[in-house]
Amino acid sequence: MKTFEYRTATGLADGLEPGAVFLAGGTNLVDLMKLGVATPDVLVDVTRLPLDQVTELPGGGVRIGSAVRNSDLAADRRIRTGYPVLSQALLAGASGQLRNMATTGGNLLQRTRCRYFMDATMPCNKHLPGSGCPAREGDHRNLAVLGGSDACIATHPSDMAVALAALDAVVQIDGPAGSRSIPVTDLHRLPGDTPERDTALEHGELITAVDLPVLPVAARSAYRKARDRASYAFAVGAVAAALEVKDGLVHDVRLAFGAVAPKPWRALAAEQALRGQPATRESFLAAADAELAAAQPLRDNAYKVTLIRNLTAATLSALTGDVR
Amino acid sequence: MRLTVNGAQHHLVGLDPRTTLLDVLRERLHLTGAKKGCDHGQCGACTVLLDGRRVNSCLILAITQPDARVTTVEGLGHRGEPHPVQQGFLEHDGFQCGYCTPGQICSAVGMLDEVAQGWPSAVTESDSEDLLADAEIRERMSGNLCRCGAYPNMVPAIREAAGR
Numbered sequence: 001m002k003t004f005e006y007r008t009a010t011g012l013a014d015g016l017e018p019g020a021v022f023l024a025g026g027t028n029l030v031d032l033m034k035l036g037v038a039t040p041d042v043l044v045d046v047t048r049l050p051l052d053q054v055t056e057l058p059g060g061g062v063r064i065g066s067a068v069r070n071s072d073l074a075a076d077r078r079i080r081t082g083y084p085v086l087s088q089a090l091l092a093g094a095s096g097q098l099r100n101m102a103t104t105g106g107n108l109l110q111r112t113r114c115r116y117f118m119d120a121t122m123p124c125n126k127h128l129p130g131s132g133c134p135a136r137e138g139d140h141r142n143l144a145v146l147g148g149s150d151a152c153i154a155t156h157p158s159d160m161a162v163a164l165a166a167l168d169a170v171v172q173i174d175g176p177a178g179s180r181s182i183p184v185t186d187l188h189r190l191p192g193d194t195p196e197r198d199t200a201l202e203h204g205e206l207i208t209a210v211d212l213p214v215l216p217v218a219a220r221s222a223y224r225k226a227r228d229r230a231s232y233a234f235a236v237g238a239v240a241a242a243l244e245v246k247d248g249l250v251h252d253v254r255l256a257f258g259a260v261a262p263k264p265w266r267a268l269a270a271e272q273a274l275r276g277q278p279a280t281r282e283s284f285l286a287a288a289d290a291e292l293a294a295a296q297p298l299r300d301n302a303y304k305v306t307l308i309r310n311l312t313a314a315t316l317s318a319l320t321g322d323v324r
Numbered sequence: 325m326r327l328t329v330n331g332a333q334h335h336l337v338g339l340d341p342r343t344t345l346l347d348v349l350r351e352r353l354h355l356t357g358a359k360k361g362c363d364h365g366q367c368g369a370c371t372v373l374l375d376g377r378r379v380n381s382c383l384i385l386a387i388t389q390p391d392a393r394v395t396t397v398e399g400l401g402h403r404g405e406p407h408p409v410q411q412g413f414l415e416h417d418g419f420q421c422g423y424c425t426p427g428q429i430c431s432a433v434g435m436l437d438e439v440a441q442g443w444p445s446a447v448t449e450s451d452s453e454d455l456l457a458d459a460e461i462r463e464r465m466s467g468n469l470c471r472c473g474a475y476p477n478m479v480p481a482i483r484e485a486a487g488r
Contacts, residue, residue: 006341075443091446095467100377231466
């Protein structure tokens with residue numbers, strides 16, 4: 001590991017010198033430093049900032065401090081009741097140990113697990129811009145079918161972020177130039193020809209909180225994740241869904257896909273196709289098809305299109321049935 | 325910096341910022357119970373309790389934990405009086421080679437505390453469910469790998485410890 005200077009952040013708008021990065025739970029960053037993929041000159045520890053509370057917003061909704069640990073958030077009664085898809089997504093991710101360390105902000109900002117990105121000796125346009133991408137011809141079984149580019153087809157690995165994308169969550173950001181907020185669906189960028197930039201954050205900007213709006217449909221929501229083993233593995237495909245049915249018709253719906261794109265993929269085309277339609281498996285499949293029409297599968301990842309299609313139908317069908 | 329491990333206070337001088345908590349425990353304090361399996365947070369062999377919570381000590385930079393309280397497998401139970409989880413592993417033969425065992429035991433202790441607090445898992449369907457059913461224990465312990473495959477005997481070992 002390359003050596004670095006360590007300090008703790010004392011304020012929200014300290015700013016960062018070039019070569020400095022924020023450190024929170026460290027579950028991804030420390031690993032990438034060991035691998036030589038991340039080589040920061042300075043680590044600024046933000047875990048001592050007072051950002052570790054889940055609070056209710058004045059007008060309703062919930063504010064999740066960016067330093068709230070994944071395990072605490074998953075167990076929070078307000079999340080389990082009002083936004084079950086978020087609790088389920090968190091619990092589907094990583095392990096008990098990692099969830100005790102990982103934070104809300106850090107989870108959002110974790111990097112792809114693409115094997116070429118994780119290997120400092122391999123070409124990768126994300127860790128070394130311009131070095132090329134071996135994934136198109138190489139190992140892309142778990143890489144993107146939506147939103148990729150010639151330069152990069154990495155997938156975003158988070159489960160939590162997929163649920164947040166479905167829930168219309170808003171990211172609160174603070175930095176040297178002041179504070180701002182953006183929808184979580186605008187936090188992660190598509191790679192285009194600058195895949196080295198994962199997010200819309202400027203250098204020195206810090207996520208301070210994630211806000212969940214008042215969203216009645218979210219009370220009936222679920223996260224379903226497919227993976228290569230029963231537990232403790234990244235998704236090969238995942239669906240976050242919320243559904244409200246009235247008189248047999250889809251009254252309101254939220255849908256997002258995971259492990260298929262460089263960002264948590266809010267499925268707006270599918271939602272639009274579903275509103276007002278009969279809440280049936282046929283409608284759900286047709287809606288998934290509307291979203292997946294844009295898919296550009298490669299040699300070894302076309303299975304994801306079928307997988308997401310079926311996961312979407314299964315998850316929405318389950319939400320039409322049992323009341324939890 | 326100061327670090328309290330198994331109740332004993334240590335002053336660490338000249339610590340390289342790259343040093344993980346796992347390396348401090350093993351190389352500085354010679355507590356070799358926690359193991360360096362994968363060193364990437366994927367196997368759970370390095371699991372210890374940090375301020376009472378189970379964590380992967382291989383992914384924690386020691387410098388980030390001034391004044392923390394760490395419990396390793398060496399700090400569980402007393403001589404001649406093992407911790408209930410350790411006793412359970414003995415009685416149910418919850419191991420073969422033993423390499424993953426300290427991590428399994430620390431993880432189980434942390435996990436039972438999470439269950440006591442009512443935390444759900446990925447397989448929890450409702451509040452009324454038995455959080456120590458076989459499927460629950462397997463899911464909650466999935467962050468600890470055992471290449472000998474001694475999992476079947478760990479499940480009753482852990483469940484029994486919960487009742488003691």
